Each structure stands twice: as C-alpha cells, then as structure tokens.
Amino acid sequence: MEIPYKIYLEENEMPKYWYNMRADMKNKPAPLLNPGTHKPVTFDELSHVFCDELVKQELDDTTAFFEIPEEIRSFYRMYRPAPLVRAYCLEKKLGTPAKIYYKFEGNNTSGSHKLNSAIAQAYYAKEQGLKGVTTETGAGQWGTALSMACAYFGLDCKVYMVKVSYEQKPFRREVMRTYGATVTPSPSMETEVGRRILKKHPGTTGSLGCAISEAVEKATTSKGYRYVLGSVLNQVLLHQSVIGLETKAALDKYNIKPDIIIGCAGGGSNLGGLISPFMGEKLRGESDVRIIAIEPASCPSFTRGTFAYDFCDTGMMTPLAKMYTLGSDFIPSPNHAGGLRYHGMSSTLSQLYHDGYMEATCVNQTDVFKAAEYFARIEGILPAPESSHAIYAAIEEAKKCKESGEEKTIVFGLTGTGYFDMVAYEKFHDGKMDDNVPSDEELKKYADMLPKVE
Numbered sequence: 001m002e003i004p005y006k007i008y009l010e011e012n013e014m015p016k017y018w019y020n021m022r023a024d025m026k027n028k029p030a031p032l033l034n035p036g037t038h039k040p041v042t043f044d045e046l047s048h049v050f051c052d053e054l055v056k057q058e059l060d061d062t063t064a065f066f067e068i069p070e071e072i073r074s075f076y077r078m079y080r081p082a083p084l085v086r087a088y089c090l091e092k093k094l095g096t097p098a099k100i101y102y103k104f105e106g107n108n109t110s111g112s113h114k115l116n117s118a119i120a121q122a123y124y125a126k127e128q129g130l131k132g133v134t135t136e137t138g139a140g141q142w143g144t145a146l147s148m149a150c151a152y153f154g155l156d157c158k159v160y161m162v163k164v165s166y167e168q169k170p171f172r173r174e175v176m177r178t179y180g181a182t183v184t185p186s187p188s189m190e191t192e193v194g195r196r197i198l199k200k201h202p203g204t205t206g207s208l209g210c211a212i213s214e215a216v217e218k219a220t221t222s223k224g225y226r227y228v229l230g231s232v233l234n235q236v237l238l239h240q241s242v243i244g245l246e247t248k249a250a251l252d253k254y255n256i257k258p259d260i261i262i263g264c265a266g267g268g269s270n271l272g273g274l275i276s277p278f279m280g281e282k283l284r285g286e287s288d289v290r291i292i293a294i295e296p297a298s299c300p301s302f303t304r305g306t307f308a309y310d311f312c313d314t315g316m317m318t319p320l321a322k323m324y325t326l327g328s329d330f331i332p333s334p335n336h337a338g339g340l341r342y343h344g345m346s347s348t349l350s351q352l353y354h355d356g357y358m359e360a361t362c363v364n365q366t367d368v369f370k371a372a373e374y375f376a377r378i379e380g381i382l383p384a385p386e387s388s389h390a391i392y393a394a395i396e397e398a399k400k401c402k403e404s405g406e407e408k409t410i411v412f413g414l415t416g417t418g419y420f421d422m423v424a425y426e427k428f429h430d431g432k433m434d435d436n437v438p439s440d441e442e443l444k445k446y447a448d449m450l451p452k453v454e
C-alpha cells in the first residue's frame with residue numbers, strides 16, 4: 001500500500017502535515033469527560049481553557065492529516081529536520097549485531113522535543129488574538145520551550161514551575177525569564193487551588209498535577225489568556241508527529257525498516273510523536289514493529305497504574321481522561337531526579353497499550369544514570385535523564401541481540417540534552433542517588449481514590 005504521507009513531505013524530509021494516529025485506531029481513545037456531569041466535554045467547555053483551534057485538534061479523532069501552517073513550518077526550519085543518527089560507536093562498544101539509531105531532539109536552545117508543540121500552541125494563541133498563555137513546567141523543558149515560542153510571537157507567558165525543580169534548577173528558571181516569561185514556584189499562594197494544596201500538604205515539593213491546577217485557574221480567571229499543556233493531550237501528540245514523520249522519511253530513504261522503536265514516557269508526547277507513522281502502519285496491518293515505552297520505576301503509570309478515568313491535575317479542575325494513571329494525588333518521591341513525574345499517560349497511548357499495540361517497562365533511576373553516563377562517554381551527547389530511560393532500554397535490547405545473534409534495527413528517541421540536570425548527575429556521581437519505588441500499598445491507596453465513573 002502506498003504510504004500516504006510521502007506526498008506530504010517537503011524536499012528536506014520535513015512534513016507539511018501532522019499525522020493524527022487516532023484516525024487509524026479502531027478503538028478510539030475514550031472521550032474527555034466533564035467531571036461534574038460525566039458527559040463528554042464539548043467544544044464550548046474546552047474552549048474556555050484552551051485555544052479554539054487546539055480544541056478542534058483535541059476532539060478530532062477521524063482526520064488523519066492536519067496541514068502545518070506555513071509560519072510554524074518556517075519556525076521548524078530553524079532547527080529541523082532533527083538528525084537521525086546511527087550510533088556506530090555504541091554498537092561497536094556493545095559488540096552487538098543490532099543497528100541502533102536515535103532521533104535527536106536536543107538541537108535547539110530549549111534542549112528538547114517540546115518546542116515542536118510549543119510553537120504550534122503559541123501560533124494558535126496568537127491567531128486567536130490572545131494576550132498570553134499560562135502553563136506548568138516540571139523539569140523546566142516545557143516552560144523553556146513555551147517561553148521561546150511566546151517570545152517569537154510576542155505573547156505573555158506565565159509559568160508555574162514545580163517547586164522542587166524551581167529550587168534544583170535555577171538556571172532553567174533564568175532561561176525562561178530571559179525569554180520574557182514569569183516563573184512562579186508551585187504550589188504558590190497566588191491561586192485559590194495553590195493555597196488549598198499548601199494547607200493540605202504543607203512543605204510539599206509540588207507536582208506537575210498541582211502546577212497544572214494553578215495554571216488552569218490562572219488562565220480561566222484572566223481575560224485574554226488560555227492554558228497550554230506540553231504533553232499528554234492529543235493535540236500535543238499530533239504536533240509531535242513531526243518527530244516520527246521525519247524519522248520515517250529518513251529511514252525510508254535507505255530502505256530501513258525498524259524492528260523495535262523505543263521511547264521514554266512521561267505524559268507520552270515524544271513517544272506518541274515518534275511512533276505515530278509506524279503505529280499507523282501497525283494499526284493498518286502493514287507492519288509488526290515492536291514499540292516499547294519506558295518509564296521510571298518511581299512513577300510507573302503504564303506498568304503499575306490503573307486504566308481508568310482520572311483527573312489530569314491534583315486540584316481536580318480538569319476534565320477526566322481515561323488513561324493509565326497512578327491517581328491524581330500521587331506525587332513521586334522527591335529523591336526522584338529523572339523527570340517523567342506525571343501521574344497519568346496520554347489517553348491515546350493508554351488505549352494502544354491496553355489493546356496490545358505496544359509494550360511498557362520501567363527502570364530504576366540509578367540504572368538510568370548509568371546508561372546516561374555510558375552513552376555520553378561513547379556517543380558524545382550529554383543526554384537528559386528522561387531520554388536516558390530510552391537509552392537504557394535500547395542498550396538492553398541491543399545486548400539481547402548480541403546473545404541471539406539477531407541483526408535487529410533499533411530506533412530510539414533521544415529527546416533532549418541534560419545540561420540543566422547537573423544536580424542530578426552530581427548526586428549520581430557522589431553515590432547519593434537512590435531508587436525509590438512506591439510500595440503496592442501506597443499505589444493502592446491512590447488507586448482507591450480514583451473518581452468513580454460508569
């Protein structure tokens with residue numbers, strides 16, 4: 001069967017259209033529900049929170065291709081196509097017959113793939129004539145990406161940054177301020193919900209879920225503002241499909257078919273983007289590529305979570321999404337330095353995982369940092385801890401190939417660089433990093449608190 005999106009490529013492998021893999025899913029991801037009525041949320045309800053065009057993208061599970069506006073494509077051209085690199089040195093060092101490729105998304109100032117969606121969301125906010133946007137950021141990559149995008153379009157940008165990261169990563173904060181964003185540690189006393197959370201959990205180091213609640217409240221109570229989110233949502237996976245479309249175009253050029261695709265999974269956006277055209281083929285019965293999500297053992301939503309409706313935030317203000325979740329009150333141990341701290345998972349990826357189209361495993365953070373350091377010394381790039389989850393899994397798969405003698409082709413997403421994660425690297429080097437794995441009792445406590453939806 002002809003690959004439909006080939007005709008949609010620019011000369012340099014960059015896509016002219018985003019690809020929406022929901023269009024090829026027989027079992028569509030469950031709709032977002034209004035938390036009060038438990039009815040599917042409407043365009044009108046969502047458009048109080050998000051930009052209109054983004055709501056349309058969010059709710060559309062039948063249109064396969066969305067044209068990328070020329071202004072966004074011209075921004076993409078500043079740092080894309082992102083390199084797809086054959087990890088020859090790593091292969092050699094491992095003595096594996098496997099061929100290892102990584103798609104490197106760290107080649108922009110924000111240092112990660114998040115800019116791909118940030119620029120799209122800022123564009124639609126500008127088109128709608130808004131003054132600005134609010135958001136949360138965990139490790140800081142999303143906030144950085146969004147502040148760059150907002151600076152480009154002259155939009156105001158208000159970022160709630162998870163407190164533990166705000167304190168551990170002062171330089172991230174300063175990068176955001178350099179691009180003109182206002183950065184507030186979350187939970188804060190600035191919002192109703194922040195004050196409520198601080199009262200209930202004094203001394204909390206914050207979580208993405210909390211910061212989302214604050215950013216949503218700020219957006220919905222400020223005129224001319226909307227809220228934007230850097231992961232989890234369908235619209236974000238759609239924008240991130242540029243990663244996978246470029247990867248596929250580059251592989252196709254050399255007639256390479258991947259056997260295994262690996263990506264780290266926080267909220268699922270880089271993984272969803274990387275796999276999208278490959279998953280499309282798999283959904284249409286044209287390929288049986290293995291797809292592996294890899295997540296931290298300290299925040300194991302796929303591997304130990306429940307597939308159920310849950311809030312996307314701690315303050316229980318957002319719509320309910322059906323996803324693999326640890327519960328919206330779950331907060332990973334403050335010792336966890338490896339990112340990917342979100343309690344839930346993209347509802348699209350959750351459905352695909354539930355239906356057996358992909359696998360998931362989890363890994364301890366000390367093993368992640370070992371893999372990170374190993375990779376840095378061999379391939380030169382200093383990886384983000386998040387990305388290093390995927391590195392770990394790619395190495396494991398390559399080692400299996402060594403044992404079996406199979407020449408598999410492994411592609412993984414190297415989502416970003418780790419220059420702002422040196423406090424975590426320092427802990428690792430000083431032997432002060434430990435592995436915090438939540439107990440079954442702890443997870444059950446949060447699972448029991450999931451909203452009851454029939």
Ligand SMILES: *Cc1c(COP(=O)(O)O)cnc(C)c1O
Pocket residue numbers: 111112113114141142230231232264265266267268269270271340384386387415416417
């Ligand atoms: C945010 C981030 C991730 C995880 O987010 P996803 O939405 O799961 O992709 C992974 N790697 C880096 C470098 C990030 O900044």
